[in-house]
Amino acid sequence: MIAKRMEGYVKNNSAIRMMFEEGKRLANLYGKENVYDFSLGNPNVPAPASINDEIKRIVDLVDPLTVHGYMSNAGFESTREAVAASLKKRFDTDFTVNDIIMVAGAAAGLNATLKAILDPEDEVLVFAPYFLEYRAYVTNYDAKLVEIAPDTKTFMPDVKALEKAINVKTKALILNNPNNPTGVIYDEEVIKEIALVLSKKEKEIGHPIFLISDEPYRELAYDGARVPFVTKYYRNSIVCYSFSKSLSLPGERIGYVAVPNVIEDHDNLFTAIVCACRITGFVNAPSLMQLAVERCIDEKCDLEFYDKNRKDLYDMLTELGFECVKPQGAFYLFVKSPVADEKEFVQAAVKKNILFVGGSSFACPGYVRMAYCVSNDTIKNSRNAFTELAKEFNLK
Numbered sequence: 001m002i003a004k005r006m007e008g009y010v011k012n013n014s015a016i017r018m019m020f021e022e023g024k025r026l027a028n029l030y031g032k033e034n035v036y037d038f039s040l041g042n043p044n045v046p047a048p049a050s051i052n053d054e055i056k057r058i059v060d061l062v063d064p065l066t067v068h069g070y071m072s073n074a075g076f077e078s079t080r081e082a083v084a085a086s087l088k089k090r091f092d093t094d095f096t097v098n099d100i101i102m103v104a105g106a107a108a109g110l111n112a113t114l115k116a117i118l119d120p121e122d123e124v125l126v127f128a129p130y131f132l133e134y135r136a137y138v139t140n141y142d143a144k145l146v147e148i149a150p151d152t153k154t155f156m157p158d159v160k161a162l163e164k165a166i167n168v169k170t171k172a173l174i175l176n177n178p179n180n181p182t183g184v185i186y187d188e189e190v191i192k193e194i195a196l197v198l199s200k201k202e203k204e205i206g207h208p209i210f211l212i213s214d215e216p217y218r219e220l221a222y223d224g225a226r227v228p229f230v231t232k233y234y235r236n237s238i239v240c241y242s243f244s245k246s247l248s249l250p251g252e253r254i255g256y257v258a259v260p261n262v263i264e265d266h267d268n269l270f271t272a273i274v275c276a277c278r279i280t281g282f283v284n285a286p287s288l289m290q291l292a293v294e295r296c297i298d299e300k301c302d303l304e305f306y307d308k309n310r311k312d313l314y315d316m317l318t319e320l321g322f323e324c325v326k327p328q329g330a331f332y333l334f335v336k337s338p339v340a341d342e343k344e345f346v347q348a349a350v351k352k353n354i355l356f357v358g359g360s361s362f363a364c365p366g367y368v369r370m371a372y373c374v375s376n377d378t379i380k381n382s383r384n385a386f387t388e389l390a391k392e393f394n395l396k
Contacts, residue, residue, distance in 0.1 A: 009136060026353055036382035038370040039355045041180070041331065043248040045302045045373070051247060054295040058288060067291065073274045073284050075102025075256075079294040083256050086297045091229040099261055101273055102285035105253040106216045106242035111137055111280060113212055113238055113257060114172070116272035118143040122171040127157045129334070129364035131180050131214070143171070147363050155182040155325055155334070159193045166201040172210040173198065177227055178217040181362045181369035182334040183310075183327020185221060188228045195234035208236045208264040216242040216255070217330035219300070222307050225328045231260045238263070243293050245331070246301045254289040306331050309372040312379050320386055321395030331373040334359070337366050338393035348392055352385040 002010065026035045058067055074080065080100040087093045103109040114124070120142035126134055128150045138145040148161045162173070175194070177186045186194075194211070202209045213230045218241065221227050230237040242255035259270050277283065313333055314326050323336040335356075337345040342358045342365060349356060349368075359367030372379065 005139075022350065022355060026350075026355075033377075033381065035353045035355070036378055036385060037355045038372065038374060038378075039357055041245070041371045041373060042250060043245060043331075043373045044375050045248050045305050047248040048296065048299045050296050050299055051249070051292055054292050055288065058291050058295075062291065067288055069287065071284060071287060071290075073278050074270075075100070075285055076287070076290050076294070079290040080256075082294040082297045083258075087229075087258065091232065093229065093231060093260070095258060095260065098270070099259050099266075101257040101259070101270070101277070102290050103240075103255050103257055103277060104282045104285050105244060105255045106214055106240045107133065107137075108253065108277065108280075108282045108285075109240035109242075109255055109257040110134075110174075110212065110214060111140065112273045112276035112282070113210075113240060114138060114143070115141055115276040115280060116269060117171055117210055119171075121169060123167070123169040124171060125162065125165055125173045127162075127175070129155070129179075129181050129359060129362035129367070130174070131176060132361045132363075134174055144169075146170075150364050152364070152366075155179070155184045157186060157190055157194065159190070159197055162194065163197045163201065166197075166205070166209065168205045168207075170201070170205065170209055171207075172212050174212045174214060175230070176214045177230075178220060178327075178329025180217065180330055181332045181357075181359070181364075181367075182325060183330045183332045184325065185225050185227055185328040187225075188233075191228045191230060191233050195230075198234060198236070202236070211237045213237060213239045215239060216245050219246040220303065220306055220331060221329040222303070222310060223328065227329065231258065235260075235262050236264055247293065247296065247299060248301065249289070249293075252286065252289045254285055254293055256285075305376075306373065309374065309376055309379060312376065313370065313372045316379065316383055316386065320390040322386075322390065331371060333370045333372060334364075335368050335370060337368055338395055340366060342366055342368055345393070349389055352389055354382060354385050354389065 077097050079102055080097045083100045084095040087095050118141040122143040123146050124138045125146050128147045135145045148165055151158055198209050211234050218227050239258040244250040324333055339345055346358045356368045356370045359365055
């Protein structure tokens, strides 16, 4: 007998993971080259060679008790110093080692942060569409996730709706920028508008409203677009970052939480997040990966690879009559379903060995998400299947 809280999770499971498993099944039947799997955000670009080189050097040259041992729950000081220095250089911040917590990926960082700030019945706001796991992260701590409906013309945040949604129970807003699943980037003007609303409302309700910025795709921005660093615009900001996409390390679970020293009750909040990492079972970020990213902190991802895929997939789909907003960041395309029930569209695609995830999983029915972090051959080879899919739904 499992816990009642888990029954719903088990029943629904993750639509993304279920589609990923379906892709493996189809690949066994028809051959991997004949299955066009756009379901999972798993980078098809290898980690920079320097990562592997540094891991080898660390294992060979660094004291094994250091490499594989415990450290401060907040992480190695040298790693935190490297992160703080990189942020200062890139975004003109003033972080120090006392503001950075190394965590087991952005998901761990989000969970530790939410555990540190949430009491039962607190509310956390999020702009739809959003990464489907946010709801589980918030309800883990007996709080409530409140969705702000999407503007499906632009998929930019509805700041007026944000202001109306804030009340005395509001404890935080989760912002995902660049956005998963749309690939939209919230620019500086939008961030400033959000900051103004939050500043105004926290004065009205008499307690801080934390802006939690989930940024695993920060480095993936195209056409000269820039992703604003939120701590420069709003005092009570917390940044959760992962190296999963920027360095192609999703399986290594390594990232950080940045807590600016001007935030409300900084020292207690910092300590609470560190404690939350320990008591939720993460304990500390993987020691070997901390040392590796410390030495490769300013490595770049292969942006040209993703950009080519972005353009090729967008051009192909729009030529065939599909509708979507051209993404500015991340590696996702959010495509309008040609029928109201996108589940019908998803199933029709599966019959042609095309896999993507329905928008209902992101609180935005009527759309599907396609992850283009695949080989370019997958996009090229899928054209005939997408052509048949377009014909089935009488597009163009």
